[in-house]
Amino acid sequence: MTLPKTLSYDLAPDPAIVFFCLVPAPLLSAAAGFWLAFGPQAGFPDRFSGLALALVHWMMLAVALPVMLGALMQLLPVVAAVRVTESRSARLLLAPLCWITAAALINALSGFAGTAQLAFAAAAICGSLLLLLVVFVYFPALRNVELVDNTTLTLRFIPLPLCVVLVAGVLMAGLFGDLPVPLLPVGWLLNVHVGAASVAWLAALLVGIASTTVPMFWQTPRPGRWFQTFFPASFWFTSLLLLIPAWQTIALLSMAVSVIVCAVCSLFALLKAKRRNDPGYLLWLIAGAGWAAGAMIVLALQCGLLTGNSWPWIAGVLVLIAGVWLPVNAMLVKIIPFLVFLHLRRRLPPRSKIPPMQMLLPVKQALWQARAQSLTLLLLLAIPLHPELLRVIAGFGFATTQIWLGILLLRVLWKFRKLQAS
Template sequence: MQRALSFSNSPPLGVPLRFLINTPLFVLLAALLLLWAGPSALGSRWTGHALALTHLFTLGVLASAMLGAMMQILPVATGIRMPAPRLTAAATHLLLTSGTLSLAAGFLTVHPLFFRLAIPLLGGAFAWLLVAGFCGLWRDRRQATKGSAEILVATRLALAALLVTVVMGLLLAAGFVWPVPVSRLFTDLHSAWGLLGWVGLLVMGMSYQVIPMFQVTELYPKTLTRWLAIVVFVLLLALAANMLRDPLGGIEIGYTLAILLLLAYGAYAYATFRLLWTRKRPEADTTTRFWHTAVFSLGACFPVWLAQIITGADLAVTLGVLFIVGFAWSAVNGMLYKILPFLLWYNAQRDLDVALREVPKVKQILPDDVALPQYWVHLAAVAALVAASLWPAALARPAGLLLAASALWLGVNMARALLFYRRALKNIARALASRA
C-alpha cells in the first residue's frame, strides 16, 4: 500500500520551482569552470579550482535541488509545512545562490573579500532554512501523515547533519580571512557530514517517497527505512569522535567505521536497485535509468575506497565524482523529470472546479522521448568525469564539454516544459472564459 499524500498542503509553484531552475544553471557553471581550468580542477581535491567546482555542485546544484524537493515533498508526504513558505523560499534561494557564487569566487581568487561575503550569505541561508525546517517539524508534529515516520526521521537527521556541515564550513571559510585555528581534519569531517550526512540522508529520505510513487514499486523494507538513517548518523558521530579524539591515531577504528558507513550505503543501493528491478512497469523510463546510474555509482564507491586503502593511491577525487555526480546528481536529474511535470500538471488544474480537456496530461508536459537523449549525454559525462579523475591531463576538458552539453540539454528540456505549461494556462483561461 502506498503512503497517503496530502496534495492540499502543496506550497505555491514558485516555492520549489526557483530552486529547481538553479540546477542546470550551476551544472553549466561547473562545466565551464572545468573547461577553463582543465586538469587543475580534477588533479587534486586541494586546488582552488577543485574546491570551487565541488561547491558549485554541492551548494549550487545539490543543495538547491534538495531544498526545492524538500519544500515540496515534505508537506505533501508528511503533512509538515515550513512557516511562511514564500518568504522562506525567496530569502533562502537568494542567499544560497549569491553565497555560492561568492564562495566559488573566493576559492578561485583567494581574495578575502569574497569569503567575507560568502560567510554571512551562506550562514544566513542555512540558518533561515534550519530554523524554518525545525519550526515546521515541531509545529506540525501531531498532524504528520500516518506512515511518514521514516521520511521524517531521515529528514530530521539530514537537517542535523546540515547544521554540523554548515558550522564546519563557516569555520573553514573564516580561515581564509581571519587567523582561525582549523586544520585539514575539519575539511575531512566537513566533507563526511556534508556528503554522507546531509546529501546522502536527504536523498535517502526523499527516495522513500518518490521511488514507490513515481517508479511504481513496492515500499522500501520497513526495517531499512526505520533504522538505516539512524545507523548512518550514529556512525558519522562515531567517526567524528574518533578523529577528534586522536587525529594521528585511531586509524584502524576509523577504517572500520568507514567500512560500516560504506556498507550502510551499499545496503541502500541494493534495496533501491532491487525495487527498481522488480518494479510493476517492466519498461524502464528515463528516470529509472538515472536511478540505475545513481545506485551503480554509489555501489562503486566501496571498491574504489578499498583500492585506495590497499594500493595507497589517492582516489579522493574519483570517490567525489562517483558520489557527487554519479550518485547524487544522477538521482536529482532523474527526479526532475518526474517532479517538474507533476508540479506543472498539478498547478494547472489545482483551482479548477470542472474537468477541462485543455489541462495537459503529465506525460505531455515533458515526454520520455524528449528526456531520454539527455540521459545518454549525462551518462557519458559521468563516465568521462570518472576517467578524467584518473587521467586529468588528457580527459578533464572533454569531460567538461560533455557535462556542459548535458546541462544545456536539461535546461532546454525544463524550459520547454515551462513554456508548455504557460500555453496550457492560456488555453485553460480561454476555455473558462467561453463557459462564462
C-alpha cells in the first residue's frame, strides 16, 4: 500500500459541525467526574453496580462517540477524499442523539423514582434512531473510500463494529425495557456488546487514526504494513468469534492477546518519538501502557489467575480512561488548534497574520493539564482501596482537569471567532 500524495483539506466540512461534536466532550466528561463523586454508591465499585455502568455508558456514548463521529466527519473528506452526507441537519443531530441516549441510560441504571423500565425503553428507541442516523450519514460514503493505508482501511470499516455495538445495546435495553425485541441470552449479548465496543470499535479506531496522527504530530516512525493490516484485522476477526456462543471464551482470550501485542509494539514506537516534550506525548505513553495492562488483567481474569471485584474496575479504568480518553484528550489539544489554524488560513486574506498553533493553545498550560490528568488516573485506579472516600476525591479531581481542558479549548474557539471578525 502506498501513502496518499496529498490531503484534501478543500473537502473539509464546516468547522462548526466538527467543533460541535468535539469541544463539549471535556465538559461532558467533567459531569461524569461529579457523578462518580456524588452519585448513588450501592454495590460500587463492582462492575455491574449502577454507578459503574452509568459512568461507562456516559463516557462512551455521551463523550467518546460524538468525538469519534466528529473526527470521522473531518477525516473522511481530508484523508480519504470522500464527503459524508450533505444533510447538515443529520450531521448536527448525531451528537445530541448520543447525549439523549446516554442520559436515558443513566436514568435507567440509577433507578430514579422507579422509572428504570421506562428509561431503558427510551434508551432503546433513541439508540435505534442513532443507529439509523449513523448508517444514513456514513455508509453511503464508505464504498468510495480507497484502501490506501491503515487509516483509510479503518475509516472504511469502523462503522460496522459500531453498528454491532449499537444493535447489541439496543437489544439489551429493549429486553430490560420490556419492548418487543428478540429474546436473546443477555450474557451472550453483553459479551458481544463489550467486546465489539472496546476492541473492534475503540481499539481499532485508535490504532487506525494514530497510524497517521502520531507520526505527524509527535514524529514517531510510521508503522509498517504488517502493523497496519494485522491488528485491525485481528481485532475484527476475534470480534466475529464472539457471535458464536461456544467460542466466546476463546474470542475474549484472543482479543486480549492481540491488544497486548499491539500495545507493546505501539509503546516501542512511541519511545522513538522525537517530540517528547509535547504535552500529548505523556498521554499517549500512558495510553499504550493502559491498554497493555488492562488486557493483561482481562486475560488473567479469564484464566482464573485473578479474583475479586476490584480487578474489573481497574481494568476498565486502564482501558477506557487511560487507553481511550487520555489519547482523545491528546488529540483534542492538537486537532482543535490545528483546525482553527487551517480554517483561518483558508478564510482570511493571503497576507493576514495568523498566530501559530502554540499561541492558540499555550504548550505550558496543556502540559500541566496533561500532568494533572495523569495524577487523577492514579486516584481512579486507587478507588477500590477506599471507595467511599477516594471516589469523591478522584471524581472531583477528574472533573476539575476536564473543566480545565474545556476552558483551554473554548479559549481557542474564542480566538478563532475574534480573528475571523477582525
